[in-house]
Amino acid sequence: MKLLVFLATTTLLAGGAQAAEVIFAHGANPGNPRFIAAEKWAEEYTACRGGADTVNVAPSATMGNDVEMLTSATAGVIQLSANSQGPMAQIVPEFGLLGLPFLFADLPAAWKMLDGEIGAMLDERAQKVGLKVVGFWDNGIRNITHVSKIISEPADIKGMKIRTPPDQMTVDIFEALGAAPAPLAWSELPSALQAGVFDGQENPLTNIYSAKLHKITPFVTMSGHKYETTPIVAGLGWWESIDKETQDCVIKATKEAGKLQRQLSYEGDQTLRPKMEEEGATFADVDKKAFQEATASVYDKYAEKFPEFVKALKAAAGQ
Template identity: 85%
Template sequence: MKMKFLAILATTTVLAGGVQAAEVIFAHGSNPGNPRYIAAEKWAEEYQACTGGADTVNVAASATMGNDVEMLTSATAGIIQITANSQGAMSQIVPEIGLLGLPFLFDDLPSAWKVLDGDVGKMLDERAQTAGLKILGFWDNGIRNITHVSKAVPNPADIKGMKIRTPPDQMTVDIFEALGAAPAPLAWSELPSALQAGVFDGQENPLTNIYSAKLHTITPFVSMSGHKYETTPIVAGLGWWQSADETTKKCAVEATKKAGELQRKLSQEGDETLRPKMEAEGATFTEVDKKAYQEATASVYDKYAETYPELVKALKEAVGH
């Protein structure tokens, strides 16, 4: 019912003086406190200011418009206009975006941002448009670490047989299968309850996501694997984008960039500052043998190099690997 109500709101809103303003639904799956949630509010503020109030924005947070896959479908269908989405869900539509998650590809966040803000980002947008979507820009979803209910996993051998939740992303599944774990995809909104029910031994996410969802209170053993990077593509339905006037397009892109600067800053700060907060709340942190993890996941590069040899090579060269 809530989704239908929000969809109805996407039609028009009457402003003072009888002028009708279109309402833009900006949907995402994050909860209050998450950098994505904060940036979405910033996006609405920037966009409305840029349009001079000609359009209004309804930020539909916390997966009220469905999970990431459902939001992408809704954007394509014109039910919503824009979504701050996920690399995993987008990789089902644009497989090349999944290559950003090759194991240990990026050493830090700025390295990933540089690649996304260049030719690679433009190429991914071109691919998305053939599938009915327009990428307005790339926010951040961090470098990911592993949490477990009962133990640290400093070496690949420690992860064998681990039931681990992954996003709906084949790259992540491949990484953990290479490590000998038992990965299974699950929507982000369903993760806390699944962990509490014992469906999984653990999960993997950047510290900002782990902390904002309080996953460290359920899986308090945090192993700093840094095994892969993920982006947060800001995606518009191509139908809405193509029908929008130039002012609307300009404002949408500018709002994405300005809010993205804030989101990236918060994401990076989270990686740098959240560890002591989480430790104070009972989490135990462990460093891992990254060389051993890299060697154990080298086969993932071989698999994707067979299908995307030029792009895998270009990504490795772009980051100096």
């Protein structure tokens, strides 16, 4: 935290002219909605700027993992990142609250909330640590995959070695379910699963399919246990160094590419199940009430730490 604030301060002091090249970094591989939308972002931004800037899209964690990309954005090494909820929560804890178990009924409900007051509150907090949130893309409602069995009820998770993103909320959810969760960077997940380090993992169907995780962990339980966003963040130093017209182009490109990204994520939830079944995956639905009851303690923990924000989230989600 102190390092990020220090880097943000030095970047702001350095100022500097608007960069001719804009680096937009992310961790997704080809076929993932985040990857496709980043390419769309480059097209939209370049067109809006009339060719005044060029965009270098750096995918597949070529600029480091999500945490490293956030540090690079704050330091001015890159300009923007399509990042992840867990890493953002490490420096802005309120981001993690978006993943409270079973908070949202569906994706549109989450998007509506993020495009409103809750999103503005998160941006305000991010700016205090040197980051500007320019929009929210999607990272889906998440489900569990296992190497050898379906998770029919909470008891089936007891002792399960499950990979989570570097996100304390996800760890708390699975600890409440009796699992043995361990965080690991997304880029390292396929090899870790193949090596037998984990019994399984959790992700939205779009991520599972694009990374071919259903080939390694073919038992898919539609738990829908939490939601995650993909925050699009800029280094605050760079953001404040560009003029209003350029800022408007950033916002416009993020919004237009976000429409595509959200659409692909939503369509994936609707269409990927039969495709994955054809490729050998076994699916099962669950009685979510039992899982909600088993994870109720997670709400208690975070309501004690962030009472007003949890209250605002629950109200925005219609709970």
